[in-house]
Amino acid sequence: MAGDLREFIRKSNELGECKVIEGAHWDVEIGRIAELSLSVPDSPLLLFDNVQGYRSGYRVAANPFSSSRRAALALGLSLELRGLDLIRAWKEKLTSLKPIPPVYVDTGPVRENVLLGDAVDVLKFPTPKWHEFDGGRYIGTGSMVVLKDPDTGWINVGCYRSQIVDRNTVTMHIVPSHHGAAIAKKYWDRGTNCPIALVCGQGPQLWATAVSPVPLGVSEYAWAGGLLNRALEVVRGETVDLPIPAEAEIVLEGEMPPPEKQSAEEGPFGEWEGYYAGVRTPHPVIRVNAILHRNDPIVLGVPMLVGTHDDSLTWTVDLSAQLWAEFEQQIAGVQGVAFVYAARRRPMVVVSLKQMYPGHAKQAALIAAGSYRGATGVGRFVIVVDEDIDPANMSEVLWALGTRCDPKTQIDFLSNRPSQASDPRVSPEQRRNKDFTTSTAIIDACRPWAWREQFPKATKTPPETMRQVREKWGRFLFD
Numbered sequence: 001m002a003g004d005l006r007e008f009i010r011k012s013n014e015l016g017e018c019k020v021i022e023g024a025h026w027d028v029e030i031g032r033i034a035e036l037s038l039s040v041p042d043s044p045l046l047l048f049d050n051v052q053g054y055r056s057g058y059r060v061a062a063n064p065f066s067s068s069r070r071a072a073l074a075l076g077l078s079l080e081l082r083g084l085d086l087i088r089a090w091k092e093k094l095t096s097l098k099p100i101p102p103v104y105v106d107t108g109p110v111r112e113n114v115l116l117g118d119a120v121d122v123l124k125f126p127t128p129k130w131h132e133f134d135g136g137r138y139i140g141t142g143s144m145v146v147l148k149d150p151d152t153g154w155i156n157v158g159c160y161r162s163q164i165v166d167r168n169t170v171t172m173h174i175v176p177s178h179h180g181a182a183i184a185k186k187y188w189d190r191g192t193n194c195p196i197a198l199v200c201g202q203g204p205q206l207w208a209t210a211v212s213p214v215p216l217g218v219s220e221y222a223w224a225g226g227l228l229n230r231a232l233e234v235v236r237g238e239t240v241d242l243p244i245p246a247e248a249e250i251v252l253e254g255e256m257p258p259p260e261k262q263s264a265e266e267g268p269f270g271e272w273e274g275y276y277a278g279v280r281t282p283h284p285v286i287r288v289n290a291i292l293h294r295n296d297p298i299v300l301g302v303p304m305l306v307g308t309h310d311d312s313l314t315w316t317v318d319l320s321a322q323l324w325a326e327f328e329q330q331i332a333g334v335q336g337v338a339f340v341y342a343a344r345r346r347p348m349v350v351v352s353l354k355q356m357y358p359g360h361a362k363q364a365a366l367i368a369a370g371s372y373r374g375a376t377g378v379g380r381f382v383i384v385v386d387e388d389i390d391p392a393n394m395s396e397v398l399w400a401l402g403t404r405c406d407p408k409t410q411i412d413f414l415s416n417r418p419s420q421a422s423d424p425r426v427s428p429e430q431r432r433n434k435d436f437t438t439s440t441a442i443i444d445a446c447r448p449w450a451w452r453e454q455f456p457k458a459t460k461t462p463p464e465t466m467r468q469v470r471e472k473w474g475r476f477l478f479d
């Protein structure tokens, strides 16, 4: 399994899935190249070197998880798995995962360069302005933020974006429902600054964990250790008492003053939904007191581009598997769960269900809509399909929708559901009232339970039979 970011890049290269691109400009060009690359499936990791105006060796890695094989590599799964098989394998692994707490070591590559005082300059790194109308350069996209609960000592790691303000100031953007927001507030309520470390470039397990709905009170570091099958090595921060991954690329250490004391304009940013929906508003800042970085550091960039194909498959796979695991705690019959990348993942989820009793489909939909792992924000469409439909195959899902769903009787609506400022469909009036809510459609695209036995038989050949046909005849068609 790949440990740090460099090992992941090396292994990606061995798979023939890494391209080095030289001479691109940080000002929108890197973002556009990364977006273009996502127009084909299973595109390579892009490593930008010799970025215009920057030293050779100071690099940006983009589209890290834009192929099934690299998603499997990151999650420690068999590289041949794809689609629902990949989601299933990850669900099985995460439900048996045993967290392993991190261990402190004296030093590590992250301490190859320790910058303090006047030497602190975040502009040293070739940080992209990712999208044309972004309000600034975002050093924190594929990043992770380390915070400590002042009451319990619990260490939380989450991915929250960060924009450069000046050489020693960056912004911090944490959605109020996320763990990081609750921790920062505890410091601010006491009138103190919140110690923080922003890691820009870390191994794939840490990334996958930072963006995963790991339960409250469980440290993402321990979760990543479980995933690595060994304790993650951390060093103590130079100016903050926080654990820092020993093999991280770049770390900004600092403090977040209460926002009423200091804040800075943030945004707009090309949001994950694919719009500049959030306006430029004051946000908390990190006063950067120290920078640690490796020689020839690599900024990991995951700006959530709207490509034809997924640039963060690990995230899509994890969200789907987490919700599937949640189902297994609650009801029988669920055959698979998949968030839909093209609908920007969270707004649309498909659940495949073997119906076993009246009302089963609606119950499954409500669980998907209501669980923390399924519905932390902008959940707009829940689609339930029968067990013969692969929820990760949109062609099959649309077949079910087009042929088994009577819209008037099989679609229900919920209202006042959690959304957030990045949601483009929050109306101007809602936005003024800070009413960040959405409605949700629950679409039952299953054969109606009451007369399912009379539902016309499908013409589609079952997969087992088709496998036999492929074995016998496939070579005439596909070789």
Ligand SMILES: Cc1cc2nc3c(=O)[nH]c(=O)nc-3n(C[C@H](O)[C@H](O)[C@H](O)COP(=O)(O)O)c2cc1C
Residues within 6 Å of the ligand: 141, 142, 156, 157, 158, 159, 160, 161, 162, 173, 174, 175, 176, 178, 179, 180, 181, 210, 211, 212, 213, 214, 302, 303, 304, 312, 315
């Ligand atoms: C590329 C990417 C960018 C993200 N940016 C943010 C962000 O700016 N703010 C935020 O609160 N969550 C953001 N998230 C979502 C959180 O990282 C994710 O929900 C995570 O589980 C939160 O961790 P926590 O529950 O420990 O706070 C982002 C996720 C991804 C994949």
Ligand SMILES: [Mn+2]
Residues within 6 Å of the ligand: 156, 157, 158, 179, 214, 215, 216, 220
């Ligand atoms: Mn957390």
